[in-house]
Amino acid sequence: xxxxxAGLRERKKQATRVALRxxxxxxxxxxxxxxxxxDDIAEAAGVSPRTYNNYFSSREQAIVAAVTAERExxxxxxxxxxxxxxxxxxxVIDAIVEHYTDPGEHGRDALxxxxxxxxxxxxxxxxxxxxxxxxxxxxxxxLGETGRHTARVLAASVAAAVRVALEDWVRPGSASGGLxxxxxxxxxxxxxxxxxxxxxxxxxxxxHTRPDRSPAS
Amino acid sequence: xxxxxAGLRERKKQATRVALRxxxxxxxxxxxxxxxxxDDIAEAAGVSPRTYNNYFSSREQAIVAAVTAERExxxxxxxxxxxxxxxxxxxVIDAIVEHYTDPGEHGRDALxxxxxxxxxxxxxxxxxxxxxxxxxxxxxxxLGETGRHTARVLAASVAAAVRVALEDWVRPGSASGGLxxxxxxxxxxxxxxxxxxxxxxxxxxxxHTRPDRSPAS
DNA sequence: ACGCAAACTTGCGTGTACGCAACTTTTGTC
DNA sequence: GACAAAAGTTGCGTACACGCAAGTTTGCGT
Numbered sequence: 001x002x003x004x005x006a007g008l009r010e011r012k013k014q015a016t017r018v019a020l021r022x023x024x025x026x027x028x029x030x031x032x033x034x035x036x037x038x039d040d041i042a043e044a045a046g047v048s049p050r051t052y053n054n055y056f057s058s059r060e061q062a063i064v065a066a067v068t069a070e071r072e073x074x075x076x077x078x079x080x081x082x083x084x085x086x087x088x089x090x091x092v093i094d095a096i097v098e099h100y101t102d103p104g105e106h107g108r109d110a111l112x113x114x115x116x117x118x119x120x121x122x123x124x125x126x127x128x129x130x131x132x133x134x135x136x137x138x139x140x141x142x143l144g145e146t147g148r149h150t151a152r153v154l155a156a157s158v159a160a161a162v163r164v165a166l167e168d169w170v171r172p173g174s175a176s177g178g179l180x181x182x183x184x185x186x187x188x189x190x191x192x193x194x195x196x197x198x199x200x201x202x203x204x205x206x207x208h209t210r211p212d213r214s215p216a217s
Numbered sequence: 218x219x220x221x222x223a224g225l226r227e228r229k230k231q232a233t234r235v236a237l238r239x240x241x242x243x244x245x246x247x248x249x250x251x252x253x254x255x256d257d258i259a260e261a262a263g264v265s266p267r268t269y270n271n272y273f274s275s276r277e278q279a280i281v282a283a284v285t286a287e288r289e290x291x292x293x294x295x296x297x298x299x300x301x302x303x304x305x306x307x308x309v310i311d312a313i314v315e316h317y318t319d320p321g322e323h324g325r326d327a328l329x330x331x332x333x334x335x336x337x338x339x340x341x342x343x344x345x346x347x348x349x350x351x352x353x354x355x356x357x358x359x360l361g362e363t364g365r366h367t368a369r370v371l372a373a374s375v376a377a378a379v380r381v382a383l384e385d386w387v388r389p390g391s392a393s394g395g396l397x398x399x400x401x402x403x404x405x406x407x408x409x410x411x412x413x414x415x416x417x418x419x420x421x422x423x424x425h426t427r428p429d430r431s432p433a434s
Numbered sequence: 435a436c437g438c439a440a441a442c443t444t445g446c447g448t449g450t451a452c453g454c455a456a457c458t459t460t461t462g463t464c
Numbered sequence: 465g466a467c468a469a470a471a472g473t474t475g476c477g478t479a480c481a482c483g484c485a486a487g488t489t490t491g492c493g494t
Contacts, residue, residue: 007490007491008489008490008491009441009442009489009490009491012442012489012490013441013442016442037479037480038479038480038481039479047443047444048443048444048445049444049445049480050443050444050445050446050482051442051443051444053480053481053482054442054443054444054482057481057482058480058481059479059480149381149409149410150412150413152381153377153378153381153410153411153413153414154413156374156377156378156380156381157373157374157377157378157413157414157417159377160370160373160374160376160377161370161373161374163373164366164369164370164373192366193366193370194370195367196367196370196371196374196417196420196421197370197374197417198417198420199416199417199419199420200374200413200414200415200416200417202416203413203416204413224460224461225459225460225461226459226460226461226471226472229459229460229472230471230472233472254449254450255449255450255451256449264473264474265473265474265475266450266474266475267452267473267474267475267476268472268473268474270450270451270452271452271472271473274451274452275450275451276449276450
């Protein structure tokens, strides 16, 4: 076995997954997302329509995945990579802002299309949940063995905050009523949404640094 | 117009919604959830199948809604109802624990069925998102006008934490590897999951009480 | 090298979600 | 009280998600 522990099977699976999502995005950009049939995507990726559905459970999911894929892992890796002295809040927030600001290798036109069509918007927003697991592991590593549940909760909260920021970013315009006019730059929105969680992140960090009492009264 | 501003239209809509979800749950309990067709639910509620789909976008959603409905509003109301002196974290956590522990008017057999079938489990877990909006408004009222965005983020985080707790609660058993053996009582799980967020909730509360510096650096 | 077991793919069938356009009910206005 | 606009309901047609069981590929022990 020369290729690490990867295994042919796993590599093929990833290849199929990538082929499917790339095909989905390309076709959606070419013809417009409403003129892409599942069969087309499957054919372009060289698999049967049924197999397509083994990888993605909706067309929107496949298209969006081409943009959001691997962001999760990169963010988690970035969190792990911050120097150990860095506070947890700073590490997490910086990692997120950094990797969400980068539009990925796919151009802005993809994001434009996604943020324009409601169905794609929803899938895009829903994709935020995917960072929970890797992020939880990254936080868990920093907190040590005691903080496993805490790590999951914090990761889920961070994901939720990111989702809120993306909702604001993606939202059409402000209400004509003159109230909410948020739509700043994405980094600002992210920092703004994550800021309220900083106390929780740092508190967990402190508790790990000097473990004392349990949280229950 | 005798009935407040409710309007006949709105009342009929709610009645249909209730009829649909109650019918969905009743039929699912009677025959088992896999032997209930959408047409059956629609017929039992006295509407067309197409109308059913104007209210719920999946069968699971309708069944689960019968159990989770109005929890959202009750929790939000409970948060608002706590005396103003109470800390935000305490108010929110107590309100949630109180209303999620109560199994609602529908018996435990409904919950048993839901937590048994994977598809229903997922819908049940997914329903947690529904408290975000009312909870955000409740928190917003406590924080004052400055904290609108903060309130949304905190509400989303709380909902995420609740989801984590429910996932643990619903999860079959522990892994045979001997690691994670969580499954305590639901109240304990909820408090455990919400505890890490307490610092964030209280920090927001403090800031509103005496507004001073910004959270950065 | 061989062969078995597990994992993945595929075709088929069923039940479903949802856009669309016609029709009915409710609401506010004169 | 009548009417026009708004909101809701319904049938139809299309595309889709997914369980199931058969066929194919990969992994691994011998």
